[in-house]
Structure formats: C-alpha cells, structure tokens
Amino acid sequence: MPHPLYAAIEQLKEDFPGKSYSWIKRALLRLGDVKEIRDDLYLVEGRRELGDWKPLYQVWFSQREGRWYCTCYFSTFGMRRRRDICTHVAAVMLFRRYKRALEKLQRRRVYVAEAEVECRGRLTANGELYVKPIGRRDLAFFANPRYRVFVISDVRRIVIKCGSYDVVEAEGEEVPLATAKFLAERFYES
Template identity: 75%
Template sequence: MRRDPLRDAIEKLKQDFPGKSRSWIKRAIMRLGDVRELKFGLYLVEGRRELCDWKPLYQVWYSERGGRWYCTCYFSTFGFARQRDVCTHVAAVMLYRRYKKALEKAERKRVYVAEGEVECKGRIEANGELHIKPAVDRVDLTFFANPKYKIFVVSEMRRIVVRCSGYEILELEGEEVPLATAKFLVERFYERG
C-alpha cells in the first residue's frame, strides 16, 4: 500500500531544510494542528507558550515580490535575526500545505476492496492492507482448535489473494472504490459484530 501522507510531507520538509535540527522539525510538527488557512497565501498559526511564543497568533504569508514566506514573528524584537532563517511557524504552514495536498491526492485515488471468511491456524497475509477479526462473537478454547476469521482487504490490485502460513487459501475479486470509501468501509468492518 501507499506511504503515509504526513510522513511524506515531513520527509520533504527535511529535504528542503537539511541543516535544521530534529528539534526544529519536531516543533514544526507540533504546530501542525495550530495552522488555520484564512485565504490563499495567508495563514494563522496559534502561539504556544511551551514553544517560547510571546503572542497568541502569528500570521504567515507568501510574498510573490520577495519570493519567500514571512511571519509576523520576524518583525518582533527578537525576530529580526530570524528573517534570514525560517521560523517553525512558517515550517508548520509549509508542512500543513504539503500534508493537505497529499491527502487530497490520496482521497482521489481508487483501490479495490473485498471481504470474506477464512479458517487458518497460522499467519494470515494478503496482497494489500489486511483487516482481521474473529468470525465468532466469543473467543474461547474451541476457537483455537478451529479458528475462523472475517477479513477485509484494501488492495491496489483487483485480484486479491489471501494466504495462511504462505499457502493460498482464498482468492477474491476486489470491488473498485475511492480510497475515502475504503477507509469508511474499514471502520464499518470493525463496528459490525
């Protein structure tokens, strides 16, 4: 399956700023949930005392004329020295934009889903993201003698193969759905009894 969009966004941020410390990356990640998009090119980032912020809100924007990102913290007493650098408010906005774009792209992606029931005393595997739960309401000693599982698979391939201890035990034809629908169906799979 695909990689996590947040992990990809963090890796790209690290590549763009190879000289930045792990602490700087961590602070940018911590601020990710504090970013609010006001309009295209203008963002608000909530201040955090634990990250040494003095103001409750910081504005971050991109200047076409300057060809770079700016933050209101650059115009404070201590911020003038930071103008040559990139603050974690700006880094959080960059991370937010990349993550949002990756999520939108991922949600448009189409995958195949299938569900079934298998009997297996070994390790169950599939050529996709496998979700498993016991096929019975109550697991007792008799379950371990004859274990049956309900499975739900999300795969990039239409032909879904399920294996038990390396042996093919089930082949299913997946139904094509958007990735967002597949995520919803996984949640429903676990909610059902």
C-alpha cells in the same frame, strides 16, 4: 505507504538540512495553530512557551520576492528583525504539505472483497487480509474450519490462498482507501 505527516516532516527536513531537531519539533508543535486564510496567507497563534511575544502571527507569500514572510520578521518600527526562516513559516510549510498529502491519500482508490472460506492451512491474499473464524471454536470447527475474510488490495483481481491453493478469486469493489479502512474495522465488530 508512509504516514502523510511523517512524509511532510521528512520533506521539511530535506528542504532545510541545516535545521536542528528542535526547530522541526517547534514547527510540528505549531501545526494545530495554523489557520489558512488563502493559499498564500495564514494565521499562526502565538505560544509563550515557544518564545512568542504576540498572540497571532501572519504568514504570507510574496509573489514578487518568491518567499515567505512572517510578522515576527518585523519590529513595531517596520525594521526587519531577522532574515532566517522562523518556525511560524515552517509550521505553515508543514501544514501545506500535510494537507496536500492527506488529499492525495483521500483520492487513493483500492479494491475490497469479502468472502467465506474453508481452510486448514494458512490464509494469505494479494493485499491486506482480515480473518475471523465462523462459529464456535469447537471440535466441529477444528474438523472443518471456516472463516470470513475481508481483503483490501491495490489490484482489482483479488486472490485468497489457503496454503498454496487459490480458494477465492474475486473482482474487488473499487472504493476510497478511507472507506476500505472503515469497512475493515466494521468487519471485526460485526
């Protein structure tokens, strides 16, 4: 699964195929400057190094015209300065896509299981496998190697193999992906 930000950037590139890498990069640099007021209204902080001449830009969606606007499209006299899409709007689009992708990722559910296994061969599982040896790595360990394992899987029925043999078959516990990742980190710390 691609990183949610990477996916959001790819989508922006697809929607604006004529835009240069530096345009995408400017939108990306502004990502942290975007503040959501409403679903169709945003504030974007100005950045001098990106050629901004105002401390704050307003970006909004016009339902009537079906397009995004930015205060940088207008001069003090209300005239439209440009018709092209600016990187303030691009940053808002990126922000919205990134936020949506993150929400989707947070909703994603996976299954986890933890077990103790004895194995002299190679351990594998039908998911992400985390392994740590139990006890000191002395002669007794090498004669009888035991491991604590943790698995994150997309399927409920988790199977751990030692070589070509199933050594564990367990019903995974359903958790959000973020919880599973947290448990995996803790698994190595404890």
